[in-house]
Amino acid sequence: MRHLKKISNIHFLILFCLLLFVVRVKLTSSLFFGFLLWNLFLAIVPYAISSKVKKLNIKEISKPKLISLLFVWLIFLPNAPYIITDFVHLHHIKSTLIGLDLFIIFTYASTGLLFTIISLFDVYKIIKQKWNLKYANYFSYAVTFLCGFGIYLGRFLRLNSWDIFTSPITVLKKSMYSFNDARTWLVTFGFGIFIYLLFSIWKTQIKS
Numbered sequence: 223m224r225h226l227k228k229i230s231n232i233h234f235l236i237l238f239c240l241l242l243f244v245v246r247v248k249l250t251s252s253l254f255f256g257f258l259l260w261n262l263f264l265a266i267v268p269y270a271i272s273s274k275v276k277k278l279n280i281k282e283i284s285k286p287k288l289i290s291l292l293f294v295w296l297i298f299l300p301n302a303p304y305i306i307t308d309f310v311h312l313h314h315i316k317s318t319l320i321g322l323d324l325f326i327i328f329t330y331a332s333t334g335l336l337f338t339i340i341s342l343f344d345v346y347k348i349i350k351q352k353w354n355l356k357y358a359n360y361f362s363y364a365v366t367f368l369c370g371f372g373i374y375l376g377r378f379l380r381l382n383s384w385d386i387f388t389s390p391i392t393v394l395k396k397s398m399y400s401f402n403d404a405r406t407w408l409v410t411f412g413f414g415i416f417i418y419l420l421f422s423i424w425k426t427q428i429k430s
Contacts, residue, residue, distance in 0.1 A: 299338065335420065343424060346361070
């Protein structure tokens with residue numbers, strides 16, 4: 223029942239995000255915020271993957287198969303917290319409804335963060351079940367900083383998750399070159415620590 227309630231609330235949250243977009247279109251006759259719909263969809267992908275994986279028989283699934291599934295999940299996970307960076311679009315907006323626009327982006331960003339933490343916690347439990355608690359902790363905390371790096375690659379280098387499959391050499395080169403950019407470390411550790419703290423709080427609250 224608790225699981226069904228969580229799903230129901232998540233569905234309502236997604237619908238609320240969609241409703242806000244429709245309201246803005248009606249008020250402004252502009253589809254400028256269409257990028258939020260796409261980013262929200264990408265944020266749902268890792269959550270959908272982790273939700274499917276946790277329904278599998280973790281004890282029986284082979285480690286190579288599980289690692290492959292989690293690799294795909296990891297590639298898409300940074301898309302969820304990435305929505306936070308959509309606040310940069312505010313200075314391009316000439317709408318008189320700046321308060322509404324701020325609230326809409328805040329709602330989408332918060333939803334993306336929620337998907338990040340829920341999905342990461344699901345994978346944390348999966349790894350704990352398949353391997354052990356130590357691996358689960360190391361993996362989950364490393365992922366928070368990989369998310370930070372992924373956000374940098376997406377916002378500043380304009381790379382997409384699927385580029386690692388379609389243009390792996392380009393992704394590798396740009397990633398290596400980015401290490402000389404101070405913004406790389408600022409964004410990686412800034413967002414990494416932020417997500418790490420949120421995840422730690424979530425994990426503590428779930429256990430209490």
